[in-house]
Structure formats: C-alpha cells, structure tokens
Amino acid sequence: MKPVEIKEDIWWIGAVDWNRRSFHGYSVSPLGTTYNNYLIVDDKVALVDTVDKHFWGRLKCNVAQVLGDRKVDYFVINHLEPDHAGCLADAVEHYKPEKIYVSPMGEKAMKAHFHYKDWPVEVVPTGSTVSLGKYSLNFVETRMLHWPDSMLTYVPEAKLAFTNDAFGQNIASSERFADEYDPWVLEQSMRHYYANIVLPYSPMVIKTLDAIEDMGIEIDMICPDHGLIFRGDDVAWVIEKYREYAAQKPKNKAVIVYDSMWKSTEHMAEAVATGLADKGVSVKIYSMKADHHSIIMTEIFDAAAVVVGSPTHNNGILPLMADMLTYMKGLRPQNKIGAAIGSFGWSGECVKILTEWLEKMSMDVVDPVKQKFVPDHEGLGQCYELGLLLGDKIQEKLAE
Numbered sequence: 001m002k003p004v005e006i007k008e009d010i011w012w013i014g015a016v017d018w019n020r021r022s023f024h025g026y027s028v029s030p031l032g033t034t035y036n037n038y039l040i041v042d043d044k045v046a047l048v049d050t051v052d053k054h055f056w057g058r059l060k061c062n063v064a065q066v067l068g069d070r071k072v073d074y075f076v077i078n079h080l081e082p083d084h085a086g087c088l089a090d091a092v093e094h095y096k097p098e099k100i101y102v103s104p105m106g107e108k109a110m111k112a113h114f115h116y117k118d119w120p121v122e123v124v125p126t127g128s129t130v131s132l133g134k135y136s137l138n139f140v141e142t143r144m145l146h147w148p149d150s151m152l153t154y155v156p157e158a159k160l161a162f163t164n165d166a167f168g169q170n171i172a173s174s175e176r177f178a179d180e181y182d183p184w185v186l187e188q189s190m191r192h193y194y195a196n197i198v199l200p201y202s203p204m205v206i207k208t209l210d211a212i213e214d215m216g217i218e219i220d221m222i223c224p225d226h227g228l229i230f231r232g233d234d235v236a237w238v239i240e241k242y243r244e245y246a247a248q249k250p251k252n253k254a255v256i257v258y259d260s261m262w263k264s265t266e267h268m269a270e271a272v273a274t275g276l277a278d279k280g281v282s283v284k285i286y287s288m289k290a291d292h293h294s295i296i297m298t299e300i301f302d303a304a305a306v307v308v309g310s311p312t313h314n315n316g317i318l319p320l321m322a323d324m325l326t327y328m329k330g331l332r333p334q335n336k337i338g339a340a341i342g343s344f345g346w347s348g349e350c351v352k353i354l355t356e357w358l359e360k361m362s363m364d365v366v367d368p369v370k371q372k373f374v375p376d377h378e379g380l381g382q383c384y385e386l387g388l389l390l391g392d393k394i395q396e397k398l399a400e
C-alpha cells in the first residue's frame with residue numbers, strides 16, 4: 001500500500017502483512033495484520049517506529065516516496081518489540097539519524113536488543129517535548145502497556161496520538177481508517193487483540209486513560225501500530241471500548257472449555273451447558289481440538305463463569321487443556337466463577353488439578369463434578385445441576 005497523508009505533513013507509511021495468520025506465535029490473526037509506522041515531515045523529519053524486519057525494503061520505499069531526497073532527522077521508538085523496531089539497526093545505518101528518542105526503559109531494552117555502541121540516543125521521560133518546527137512531540141510513558149519500555153507520542157498541534165500497541169487490531173486492509181471498515185469485524189478484532197495481548201495490563205489501561213483525561217489532552221486521531229486508525233467520533237468510541245474492556249465487567253455468559261478422548265467429558269460439558277441455558281445464561285462450548293486458545297480466550301474475557309473439563313490422563317490432565325490453562329492464567333482474567341468437570345477411570349486426579357488452576361486464577365470456585373468412565377443418566381444429572389448452580393451464582397454476581 002502507498003503512503004497515506006493522515007494529517008497535513010503526517011504520513012502513514014506502514015506495511016500490510018496480508019498473509020500473517022499467527023501473531024507472534026501465540027495468537028491467531030485470521031485477517032492478517034499491519035505494522036504501522038509514521039513519518040512527520042516538518043523543519044525536522046521524524047520517523048515514528050519502524051516495521052517488522054521482513055518489510056525493511058517496504059519502509060525504505062515508503063520513506064522515499066514521501067521524502068524524495070530529504071533525509072530523516074529523528075527516530076521515535078515507542079516500543080522495542082521487533083514488530084515495531086525490527087528495522088531499527090538497518091534504519092540507523094541507512095538514515096544516520098541525529099537523534100533517536102526512547103523512553104527511559106526503552107534505552108535499556110534497545111541496548112539489550114541491538115548492543116549498539118554509538119547511536120545518538122536521547123531518553124525522553126513523560127513530560128519531555130521535542131520541537132520539529134510547526135509540530136512538536138510530547139512523550140508519555142505507558143510502562144507495562146504492554147512492555148516496560150512502551151510509550152505514547154502525542155502531537156498537540158495535530159491533536160494526534162501515536163499509541164503503538166494500545167488500540168491495535170490485527171487487520172490487513174486497503175483501508176486506513178476505522179470509519180472506512182466494517183464496524184462489526186473491527187470490534188471483534190479489537191476484542192481479540194485486547195483479550196490476548198492487553199488484558200493482563202488492564203489496570204495500566206485505566207491508569208493511562210485517567211492520566212490522559214487529567215492532562216486535558218485533546219485527541220482527534222489515535223494512530224496505533226497495528227490495524228486501522230481512529231479519527232473523529234471513533235476516538236471517543238475506542239476510548240470508551242478500552243475502558244469497558246479494562247473494567248472486565250462480566251456478562252450473563254459462561255464458557256465451557258474441555259478436551260476429551262472418548263467423549264465422556266464432552267457429554268458432561270453439554271449437560272452443564274443445558275443447566276446454564278435453563279437459567280437463562282448464554283453459553284459457549286469449546287473443544288480444545290476444535291479451536292485455538294486465543295479464540296477461546298476472546299470469549300472467556302467477558303464471561304461471568306468458566307467451566308474447564310478434562311478426563312484424567314496419566315495421573316494428570318490432557319495436554320491441550322494444560323495449554324489453555326497456562327495461557328489463560330498468564331492473561332490474568334478477573335471477576336470469574338470457575339468450575340471443573342472430568343471423567344476418569346481409576347485414580348481420578350483431573351478435577352483436583354483443574355480446580356487448583358482455577359484457584360490460582362483467584363476465581364470463585366464451586367465444587368467440581370467427576371464421573372467414572374461413561375456417565376449415566378444420574379451422572380449427567382449432576383452435571384446439569386452444576387449448570388443450574390452456576391446459573392444462580394452468575395445472577396448473584398451480576399446483581400452485585
């Protein structure tokens with residue numbers, strides 16, 4: 001895609017990764033992604049972030065299309081993760097910038113990534129300002145949103161914020177602005193991105209949004225480093241969405257996720273779902289064999305209850321459930337009721353292990369249900385009862 005002038009003399013010059021289906025190896029990205037970076041052409045020319053290393057050629061081509069023979073004077077590196085700083089070493093060598101602006105933690109991360117000796121690095125803590133001419137750059141550290149070095153760069157004269165990973169979505173598109181794109185698909189992508197990348201840093205999201213509000217910064221364009229740019233009314237909308245996501249307020253919804261060898265645990269899961277549905281709860285059932293952990297996580301994120309199921313397998317649980325639980329725990333979902341179910345043959349450790357995982361996630365855990373080999377009518381009845389109980393607990397939680 002060609003560079004796009006998003007405000008006077010401020011250009012999107014990113015790379016669209018149409019065929020990317022795995023985002024950093026842990027999350028799916030069925031719509032591809034983009035590595036957005038930006039160029040501000042003023043008395044001084046500033047390059048904001050770079051792109052994935054595979055797109056170094058694209059970056060040079062984009063810069064040349066906008067600048068012709070003019071040189072790049074400054075680099076602003078909002079985050080050192082290689083999808084945004086992957087071309088930095090090549091770019092320093094090629095453009096020989098006068099200054100490279102980074103956050104205090106960014107300097108440390110930059111050293112650990114590039115082991116450079118003589119780069120013209122200048123640390124810009126929150127509150128620092130750099131003038132480019134008619135435009136200036138104001139820096140705000142967004143530490144741990146989602147790396148220690150993350151920062152946001154605000155251009156007051158353009159009322160524009162470069163937010164790096166925050167507000168991103170994995171979407172490859174010919175459109176550049178959110179208002180040009182299907183709103184439903186956009187929101188699903190935002191939710192997927194939030195649930196799988198930003199969720200553990202939700203307290204930081206609230207803190208950052210509060211700080212921005214307190215500073216009285218006016219924003220009429222949010223430019224993330226992945227996906228579409230928000231402008232006009234979409235700015236308030238996306239900020240509101242982030243506040244909603246970060247609050248992690250549960251919905252009248254339960255997710256049942258399980259793995260099963262011979263379908264006993266699967267039948268138990270369906271009986272629990274029937275009980276929940278009879279109490280008016282919206283239920284989604286996922287087999288780990290059918291879906292990727294990042295897709296399931298996007299559903300768990302706003303559910304009030306999570307039921308996890310596995311048969312006992314070699315005195316443990318099935319490996320795909322261990323994958324899901326490890327992944328889920330790392331994302332630190334809040335405000336959930338949890339329950340474990342599973343079929344077993346002899347030693348029967350499954351529900352104990354699953355329950356321990358739920359407790360480690362500080363869920364409000366109810367008694368598990370375990371069934372020997374193939375559950376009979378009565379056994380499935382116990383699962384149905386668990387569904388009813390969870391339904392009541394969810395209603396209580398929503399009334400809090």
Ligand SMILES: Cc1cc2nc3c(=O)[nH]c(=O)nc-3n(C[C@H](O)[C@H](O)[C@H](O)COP(=O)(O)O)c2cc1C
Binds near residue numbers: 265344372
């Ligand atoms: C390879 C294998 C290992 C198993 N290991 C155990 C075990 O250590 N303890 C136990 O109680 N049951 C064990 N079982 C029995 C299963 O838990 C039991 O067959 C259960 O009903 C399977 O549930 P599912 O239909 O949901 O897969 C094992 C079964 C298989 C096939």
Ligand SMILES: [Fe+2]
Binds near residue numbers: 079
């Ligand atoms: Fe990142």
Ligand SMILES: [Fe+2]
Binds near residue numbers: 081083084165225226
């Ligand atoms: Fe990123």
